[in-house]
Amino acid sequence: MAPDADVLIVGAGPTGLLLAGDLATAGVRCTLLERRAERQGLTRAFAVHARTLEELDARGVAADLVRTGERVGALRLFGDARLDLSRLPGRFPYVLVTPQYETERLLEERALAAGAEIVRGAEAVGVSQDADGVDVEVRTGDGAPRTRRAAYLVGADGVRSTVRERLGLPFPGHAAVRSVMLADVRLAEAPAETLTVGATGDAFAFLAPFGDGWYRVIAWNRRHQAADSEPVDMDELREVTRRALGTDHGMRDPRWTSRFHSDERQVPRYRAGRAFLAGDAAHVHSPAGGQGMNTGLQDAANLGWKLAADLRGWAPPGLLDTYHSERHPVGRMVVRGSGALLRAVLTERPLPRVLRGAAVRAATRVPPVARRLAGAVSGIDIAYPAPRGAHPLTGRRAPDVRLAGERPRLYEALRDGRFVLVVAANDPAVTYLATKRWAGRVRCAVAGGATNTTALVRPDGYIAWATDETAPDLRAVAIRDALAHWCGAPADHPAPERRP
Template identity: 75%
Template sequence: MAVGSESVGASAGDVLVVGAGPTGLLLAGDLAASGVRCRVLERRSSELNLTRAFAVHARTLELLDMRGVAGDLVRTGERVSTVRFLGRARLRFGRLPGRFPFVLVTPQYETERVLEERALDGGVRIDRGCELVGLEQDEYGVEARVRGEDGAERTLRAGYLVGTDGARSTVRRLLNLPFPGRSVVRSVMLADVRLQEAPREVLTLGAVGDALAFLAPFGDGWYRVIAWNRWNQVPDGEPVSMDEIRDATRRSLGTDFGMHDPRWTSRFHSDERQVPRYRVGRVFLAGDAAHVHSPAGGQGMNLGLQDAANLGWKLAAELHRWAPPGLLDSYDEERRPVGRAVIVASGVMLRGALLEQRPLRVLRGFLARVATSVGPVERRLAGAVSGIDVAYPAPQGAHRLAGRRAPDVRLAGERGRLFEALRDGRFVLVVSANDPAVTYLATKRWADRVHCAVAGGATRTTVLVRPDGYVAWATDETVPDRRAAAIREALTRWCGAPTEFPQHERRA
């Protein structure tokens, strides 16, 4: 078998992404937008018209808005501001802050479409039918041995490699990383069907202890049904019959809506697993390659996209040689706790839905109704599920905003909104008014990394926003000299050493 060798770019200063799902495509698009050459390897030779994820949550839509593609995606789906679950309990997303106070219901292939178009427009190369079969790394880069559809192997070299290749990740296996955890539910049935009677709500969920059913629309007349029967636990490879799905749906929802003409069926099991670390040298894991969890809450794809948004700008900073020490390590430090929290929360939701004894189910429904009827509790639940309230650790004594989601504030001038100003992949320094000293710092000394913007409303707080839309640093200092010194220190901490200018410019 012929084995060749080629470099991803002119040097090892580039990134290989293994897996062309939503996580890999968003990451590749971010790297390309930051001027990093990126190549995506995908084992599948073509994209099948199948999907598991339907829910795009508010924080994910904000991340897509920062990339200019949220509007396109929103037009493909239906907005759901209230989700009914566990009988009469309802979780309202309409009270969330921002421009997307809803869950967008749209097939995963639509999310992949807008992300792939963005990546390709940025110059990303996607190699389909290309399987990773070997992986080695040294202190200078990573070598990936890949096999094409013709059986020929070749070696690609890059500065870094990111595995976004799903729950059965080849990258994770080649790193010899454990994937500890357990299965929480087995023999879950999937099918795409037609319905004679449309459900009253966009998302339909029912659980009665020994059965569960969930229905969501593709938007083209087809529905995805997910069903489970406690008394029919068979291996994943066993065929799925419509009688099985109808029976579980009738038990859970009281009707099967006249489902018919399945175009696709499958069976799977749901695990709770997480790798012990998201980084091994120059190789990173993101999305399902790093963590898997119960489908309850619809957070799987969203969690992976947020992994990618966190990692992309940090890799770009490292490759452009301005990353401060420890920046790449902060990917694991920030994202692994978030992944763990989702595993725990989604597991609690699933176990609650599958309670077998009727008295416990009645108590479950009562507690859920009470919790979602208390405004602050409901807001916290919606903030957790939507990702809006995700925050990262901040140093002791940091400003109260540090590590939190930055709101999409209005800006003075042509930038319009903060999320629009973030679209070029730089930090944004939001100041309260035009200040020549501050503007010089941001537009001259750190111009390749920072954009300076003036807040559109009255505020005394100066905020440095990371490229992923989280607050890196903030201050309420108003004394000009002190504020300028604090900003200089923050820019050095987060954006590396300033750009040096020729001697005659420094004198000026």
């Protein structure tokens, strides 16, 4: 059967939408299938961390997203302990508080403008694969299921992922916290802080603004562990909020309420043949730290350029397997870290609570420790494994260095989805690349300041290769070898086309 697309994506949440936009920008035919007939106005995620904002900046949507929300330069952890984000490197030394639907809106607009196909009201109900492709059985409201075929499939369809289930992949883990209450409400008194959080041994409450007068309340009551199906009682919600925060801020006029339980789970493998899992379909964890949407978006940023390179036939051997080897450890770290934070917040024994608060206050007042905590929470310090003997920058986040030319920043130069080779002024590599031997795969950019380091930056903003070699001839050879490895055969010596 002829393929309908190069890549099928199931799930039009933030993860699937970013991936669709990346693939379409790279010229890959992709179709995104979404069970919901319309984009929902509800939201779960509010926090967009610094590293995610950098990834969105590399896609040209960060500035628009920042205008929809509020910047928070410090996070209150326990009591008066605060984690300072204002010293983070880069353009976004804060966490952005904005409803998830704003992120989805901008990512959907980008994906459609790039040429991605988004099919709503289309539910994936079956998955099978062979050596040449993947078949997805899709049910719509207008008749019998039809089969769509593609070279690759990505399941970004959330915690209850149909793709994961149909692939037969386990999702081991356990419930982290049960009977969490959610509500969208009005407040008679606005909180003093943008993000308001508090906990006692038996109550937890969190308030975040939508920016239009409505607030999301997240609350937990140890004294009443109800089933997810039990309605939220507003009297209970107010009482729990008062216990946790000292006031309910005049909570009123609920427009939506719900209960849920939070799990800690991770699939053992992010890849199964020609199918991949991303976002909540691959990992789910407690909401502590606001990591969920951010981790999914960074999954998509890691996977998209690798699928594009493979489909075009110039990916290095084993590139698609590095999606699992790079992102699975990150997911594991988030599951464990958010779980530890949640358990610390909800502990009910007085002595551990006192010790916890003292330890956190001390840690946030020691600059090196506070910087490491901020780097972990924000995602700025995420790094990927590097080969033995590689340059120390390899696998690390690329800073948004100044460039000479029409795109004055690195993350602007990344916006067309290509690798960026950052070289010194008058470097022989400029002339070499001007021959367009790697046309369409690499953009060459001249560093705006004095530097001896030449770096090849991946489309997801991580450094693939770097050298401090100063001898022009040796540097040119090293650059040529790096490009041949990461970007395939030169355009004037094309490699044979590989079947997807």
